[in-house]
Structures are given as C-alpha cells and as structure tokens.
Amino acid sequence: MEPSTTINPAQAEAERKAEEATRALAARFDAEKEAARIEPFDASQILEWAFEQFGEDIYIACSFQKTSSVVMHLATEVNPNARFFYLDTDFLFPETYETRDRLAGHFNVDFERWHNITPEEQARQFGDQLWKTDPDACCGIRKVDPMRRALSTVDAWVAGIRREDSATRAGSPKFMWDKKFDIWKFNPIADWTERDVWTHLHKHGIPYNPLHDQGYPSIGCTHCTRPVLPGQSSRDGRWSGSGKTECGIN
Numbered sequence: 001m002e003p004s005t006t007i008n009p010a011q012a013e014a015e016r017k018a019e020e021a022t023r024a025l026a027a028r029f030d031a032e033k034e035a036a037r038i039e040p041f042d043a044s045q046i047l048e049w050a051f052e053q054f055g056e057d058i059y060i061a062c063s064f065q066k067t068s069s070v071v072m073h074l075a076t077e078v079n080p081n082a083r084f085f086y087l088d089t090d091f092l093f094p095e096t097y098e099t100r101d102r103l104a105g106h107f108n109v110d111f112e113r114w115h116n117i118t119p120e121e122q123a124r125q126f127g128d129q130l131w132k133t134d135p136d137a138c139c140g141i142r143k144v145d146p147m148r149r150a151l152s153t154v155d156a157w158v159a160g161i162r163r164e165d166s167a168t169r170a171g172s173p174k175f176m177w178d179k180k181f182d183i184w185k186f187n188p189i190a191d192w193t194e195r196d197v198w199t200h201l202h203k204h205g206i207p208y209n210p211l212h213d214q215g216y217p218s219i220g221c222t223h224c225t226r227p228v229l230p231g232q233s234s235r236d237g238r239w240s241g242s243g244k245t246e247c248g249i250n
C-alpha cells in the first residue's frame with residue numbers, strides 16, 4: 001500500500017511559519033560583512049555586541065572544558081544575567097560534573113541541562129555500545145538532538161571553539177550564520193591561543209576541569225576521550241583510532 005501523503009494543515013502552517021521566522025532571522029545581518037567588521041573586536045567586545053543584538057535570546061554553550069571557564073568569566077562580566085546550558089550525554093567524566101558545580105558556585109549561575117534518552121534505553125533501541133558500532137549515531141542521539149532542541153529556543157548561541165583547535169576549526173569566524181541549527185553563532189575566543197587561555201584562567205583564579213592537568217587537552221565523553229601523548233595535537237584524544245573528529249555540533 002502507498003504511504004499516505006495527506007498533509008495536516010495545522011502542521012503545514014506551523015512549518016511555514018517556522019521557515020518564515022528562520023528566513024527573517026537569517027536576513028538580520030550580512031554574515032560575511034559583520035564578521036569582517038567585528039573581527040578586530042576582542043572577546044569581551046564581541047560578547048557586548050552579541051548581547052546588544054540578541055538580548056535574552058542568546059544561549060552560551062558549556063562543555064566544562066577550559067575554554068568554557070574563560071567564556072563564562074567574560075560573559076558574566078559583560079552580562080550577569082547571561083544564560084548558560086550544557087548537553088548532558090550521561091557519559092561525562094565525574095571531574096566534568098564537579099567542574100560544572102564549581103563553576104556554578106563561582107559565577108553564581110544555573111546551567112540549563114539538555115539531554116536525551118537514558119543509556120539503557122539507547123542500548124535497548126540501538127544496541128550495546130553504540131559509541132563503538134556507530135559513534136555518529138551515538139553523538140546524534142546524545143548531543144546533536146538535544147542541541148537542536150536547546151537552540152530552537154533562542155536566536156543565537158556562543159561557543160568556545162578556537163581556530164588553533166584543529167584544521168576543521170581554522171577558518172571559524174567570530175560571527176556566523178550557523179546552517180546546522182539555523183541560528184546565529186558567536187565564537188568570541190576564535191583567535192585565542194592555548195597560552196591566552198591559560199594566562200586568563202590563572203590571572204583571574206577561575207576554576208577549570210582538572211583533567212586538563214592529567215593529559216587531557218580536550219574532554220568529551222568517557223567512552224571517546226583519552227589523554228594524548230607528547231607531540232600529539234589536542235584533538236588526538238577524541239574518538240582516537242577512528243576517522244571521526246567532531247561530534248556534529250561545531
């Protein structure tokens with residue numbers, strides 16, 4: 001039997017309105033022109049401009065790695081009411097959850113938690129150890145889907161990525177239209193070096209994830225993160241041994 005092609009009118013109208021809203025949001029700026037204009041801004045100036053443009057409709061993503069600590073500090077200095085969220089994959093390191101709690105206390109903020117089905121439900125539906133059999137699917141369920149839901153509530157988001165993180169991030173502008181999620185994205189510390197990050201953390205006494213002092217330059221889920229060896233790049237400890245380099249968010 002042929003599948004039904006009946007379109008629910010209410011659903012079609014909702015989709016039309018959502019597409020219209022996305023088009024209007026995308027038309028607010030000429031992405032390339034604005035990115036070039038604000039490239040000389042420092043990270044605090046980028047965040048000031050971001051809050052001026054988007055007010056409360058901007059969400060700051062936190063992975064509880066060292067760059068999250070920096071961005072949190074800069075953002076709360078500019079706007080004490082800044083909103084922060086994180087993706088809880090249920091597979092984060094205990095040190096990462098502890099860092100979350102220390103940062104919440106240090107900056108007096110609440111993190112909004114976004115997540116998906118439990119690991120048990122995932123195993124039931126998709127098989128055991130999906131991170132080994134199909135890591136893209138696992139990241140899709142545990143990261144990309146909750147990210148999409150989180151970002152559907154705002155017009156812009158802030159990430160802590162840096163150009164020197166990896167080849168795939170080398171061309172990241174400080175401001176861009178994020179086609180993956182159909183909203184605006186800020187990368188305020190895109191041009192920071194590793195040294196800039198550590199200097200800032202130590203100068204201001206900001207809490208950071210202790211795994212960074214144990215050989216983990218980049219920290220994700222327990223199943224897919226390992227310490228790196230001297231001479232390896234900071235991202236070599238993520239999905240080691242597979243061709244995967246990103247979880248699908250940045």
Ligand code: SF4
Binds near residue numbers: 140
């Ligand atoms: S990083 Fe690994 S465990 Fe975490 S969501 Fe992706 S594949 Fe799954």
